[in-house]
Every structure is written in structure tokens, then in C-alpha cells.
Amino acid sequence: MALKTMTYNARGLQRQLSEIIDIIVENRVDVVLLTETHLREAHKPYIPGFTIHRKDRGTSGGGVAILVKNEIRHRQIMVPSSEMEIIGVQVNAGTRPVNFFSVYKPPDTKLDCDVLHDILSEPQVTVVAGDFNAKHTFWNCSGKNTAGTTLYKFIEANRHVHLSVPTEFTHFPDNGNSPSTLDLVLTNRGHKIARTRVLHSGSSDHLPVYFQVQQFPEIIFPEASLQYHLADWNLFRESLNDATSTAKPALTTDQDIDDAVEKFTSDIVSSLRISVPKKSTIIKPPVLPDEIKRLISTKNRVFVTQRV
Structure with a gap:
């Protein structure tokens, strides 16, 4: 199982929330590395089925975030201080954890190679992705x-x-300047990623970049809920009667009472297990209507055609 990942300069997470949810659902993304979230402290974006880790700029613009599926065991990790905006999480993947960093380098700051060197020199498999605002002909830009x-x-x-x-451009400036590739993915120790491609979705001036990391995440299985409306109460009654005795227990000490309560509770739980069916709790995010999807797709095709 590969970790399906996406990096995206959303140019405002709040206003793009419905579209981002739709992109995640359609492409079955596990980890999302976001830049230019434009979030303020009062903003509380909610994406069903995902945990959001965020680092807001505190002033206008900027901001980075990482979304990880709730079912994937992970934790936020510390990152070195830098003029670049960076946030990181570590995903448990058996004996080889994977570090993910979402990076945004504002246009008026320097590229911090010392920080990149530090995080890409870690022993774990490391993925650093985002908007570096770095142009070079080596990655398909028209200039440097x-x-x-x-x-x-x-x-x-x-x-x-x-x-x-x-293989396609990722940034199409609103001012009509030439498109370029600003959204890049760096990995360490020769760990190449697979299926890197642009997704023609969203309303930002950037397009999402999808890729896969060939690691097996540690899954947290969702708790199953009891479906009491489908219970076989006759079976429950028979099971509980068989497990319990009508004889009056000898309750002479506090320990006797505790033991009797523990046994009766255990008998109830055991009877419930065989008489009440379970259903896994799976959160399904809402998706955009098909007509909205078609309009977004048409808009992006026109947008790309006019800029290239």
C-alpha cells in the first residue's frame, strides 16, 4: 500500500475547503501538504476523516498545514526555525517512519538550504514538498x-x-505572465516517489501535485459501534441467564462486592457481543455535485489553454 499524497498551494484554505475535500475524496489522498492556507486563529476548518496540523502566519497570507487521515497513526514533529514557513508530521510505517514537511517560501525571503539540509539528512524517509517560489529551466521553467x-x-x-x-506547469499567474513549475517534491536517501502528476482541479492559481510514497502506514482501525436497533434481545436474555446464577451471592467484604459487579458487567458485555451486531464508524466527507465538478474542470482547461 502506497501513501497517496498531494501538495497544493490553496491560496486560501477556507474559501477552497469544499473543492479540496472533493479533490481528496476523488483521488483517495492520505496525506495533504498545503501552502498559503491564509488561516487566522479564528478559522476552524473541518475536513471529515482528517486531522489538520497547521502553522498560521498570523498576518495576511502565507501559512502551511498538513492533513492526515485519522486512521493513519502519526504525530506532529518539531522543525528548525526558518524564514520559510514549515510544518512537519511523522507517519508510522512499520520499522521505517516517514517524515512529511510542507514548505512555503515567500517570494521576498531567501531559500533556507541549511534547514533543507537538516531535515533531509534525517535517517527516516523524508518528503519535503510545497511552493518554493524557485524557478529553473531544469524543472521546466522558462527562466531562472x-x-x-x-x-x-x-x-x-x-x-x-x-x-x-x-511534467506539466503548476503555477499560472493571474497577471498573465508565463506559467512555471513552483510546486516541487524533495526526498532523501534515494527514496524516489511514484506517479507524480498535476491534478487539474481547484480554483487557486496553482494546481495540486499528486504523488505516491511507497511505504506501508500503520492503520488505526475505527471503533465499531453497536447497532442496538438490530439486536436479538431474546438471544441476549438467554445468554445472560445462562451466564448468571439466581443464587444470592455471599457479599461479606468490599472485595466480594467488587468481584460480583465485575462478573455481572462482564456477563452483560459478553451477551451484547453475540446478540448486537456492530458497524464500523466510517466518516464520509461530502463531495461536490457533478455539475460543479464539470464547471471547475472546464474552467481549469480554459485557464491552462489560455496561459500556455
Whole structure:
């Protein structure tokens, strides 16, 4: 089982929430690395079935977040201080945990190669993805900028770092400038990712980038709920009668009372198990109507055609 992952510059998580949920559901994404979330403290975005870890800028713009399926065992991890906006989580994957970092480098800041080196030199499999605002012809941009040149030199100097880019542009500026590829994926120790591709979805000026990490996450199975409306109460009554005695118990000490209560409770639970069916609690996020999906798809096709 591969970890299905997506990095996306949402340009506002709150206003894109329904579309992002739809993208997640349609592509069965497990981990989402978001940049430019534009969240404030008062914002409480909710994505059914997912835990959201966020690092807000505190002022306008920016912000990063990581969404992880509730059923995947994981924890947030500390990241070094940097001008870049970074948040990280570690996903349990057997004996080889995977570190995920969502990174946003604002246009007016320097690319922090020291931080990239530190997190990509960890012994765990590490995935660093996001909007680096770094342009270079090596990853299909029409030109180079300072951040792109710096990142290219960093990759060349660190052979354990692997760069993955989609074959299509990921950023289509609103001002009509040439499209470019700003949303990149870095991995360490030769751990290449698979199926990297652009998703033509969402209303941001960036397109989501989907990829798979070939690791097996540790799954937390959802608790099953008892379906009392389908219970066989006759079976429950018979089972409880067989398990309990009509004789008056000898309750002479506190321990006798505790033991009797514990046994009676155990008998009830055992009878419930065989007489009341269970159903796993699975949260299904809402999806956009088909007509809205078609309109978004049409908009993106027109958008890309006009910019290329």
C-alpha cells in the first residue's frame, strides 16, 4: 500500500475547503501538504476523516498545514526555525517512519538550504514538498531566479536528495505572465516517489501535485459501534441467564462486592457481543455535485489553454 499524497498551494484554505475535500475524496489522498492556507486563529476548518496540523502566519497570507487521515497513526514533529514557513508530521510505517514537511517560501525571503539540509539528512524517509517560489529551466521553467539557482546548486551538492517534478506547469499567474513549475517534491536517501502528476482541479492559481510514497502506514482501525436497533434481545436474555446464577451471592467484604459487579458487567458485555451486531464508524466527507465538478474542470482547461 502506497501513501497517496498531494501538495497544493490553496491560496486560501477556507474559501477552497469544499473543492479540496472533493479533490481528496476523488483521488483517495492520505496525506495533504498545503501552502498559503491564509488561516487566522479564528478559522476552524473541518475536513471529515482528517486531522489538520497547521502553522498560521498570523498576518495576511502565507501559512502551511498538513492533513492526515485519522486512521493513519502519526504525530506532529518539531522543525528548525526558518524564514520559510514549515510544518512537519511523522507517519508510522512499520520499522521505517516517514517524515512529511510542507514548505512555503515567500517570494521576498531567501531559500533556507541549511534547514533543507537538516531535515533531509534525517535517517527516516523524508518528503519535503510545497511552493518554493524557485524557478529553473531544469524543472521546466522558462527562466531562472535566485531561489531556483540556489535550490539547483543544493540538489547538485547533496546527492542523497532527489527532486521530483510533474511534467506539466503548476503555477499560472493571474497577471498573465508565463506559467512555471513552483510546486516541487524533495526526498532523501534515494527514496524516489511514484506517479507524480498535476491534478487539474481547484480554483487557486496553482494546481495540486499528486504523488505516491511507497511505504506501508500503520492503520488505526475505527471503533465499531453497536447497532442496538438490530439486536436479538431474546438471544441476549438467554445468554445472560445462562451466564448468571439466581443464587444470592455471599457479599461479606468490599472485595466480594467488587468481584460480583465485575462478573455481572462482564456477563452483560459478553451477551451484547453475540446478540448486537456492530458497524464500523466510517466518516464520509461530502463531495461536490457533478455539475460543479464539470464547471471547475472546464474552467481549469480554459485557464491552462489560455496561459500556455
